[in-house]
Amino acid sequence: MANGLRVWHIIESSKKKLKRSQNSDIGEKGFIKVANYRYLPFMPISYLAVWIACSFFYLNQINSEQIYVDALITGVVWWILVSISEMLFWVIANHKFQLTWKEMYKDSQPWSAISYYAVLISPLFIALIIK
Numbered sequence: 001m002a003n004g005l006r007v008w009h010i011i012e013s014s015k016k017k018l019k020r021s022q023n024s025d026i027g028e029k030g031f032i033k034v035a036n037y038r039y040l041p042f043m044p045i046s047y048l049a050v051w052i053a054c055s056f057f058y059l060n061q062i063n064s065e066q067i068y069v070d071a072l073i074t075g076v077v078w079w080i081l082v083s084i085s086e087m088l089f090w091v092i093a094n095h096k097f098q099l100t101w102k103e104m105y106k107d108s109q110p111w112s113a114i115s116y117y118a119v120l121i122s123p124l125f126i127a128l129i130i131k
Helices: 002-020 027-061 067-092 101-105 111-130
Strands: none
Touching: 002 027, 002 067, 027 067, 027 111, 067 101, 067 111
């Protein structure tokens, strides 16, 4: 869901910039890269919103005495799944939004690290509220 928001923003932003641009040397791929970098500061907010909502719906259905342990395990599992799926989608898969390893993991710091922390702590945050 959070990556869907990211792709939607990149598509809409790059379309607008491509239409307004007088410079045809950059091309669509260049406008996609610019739109991706402009989205990075909003990435932690979207991740936090999506994963807090997912955590609320998931942990609200679980009646466990060890809700904090369940929340920690859930956060770690989600963090691993998000890390792997983003690597597969953004770096390895061949499409027009593809990023290099450097663009994905070095150039997008600190925003991508903060986003991954949001995935990790969102179940713990909701566990504190529910309990």
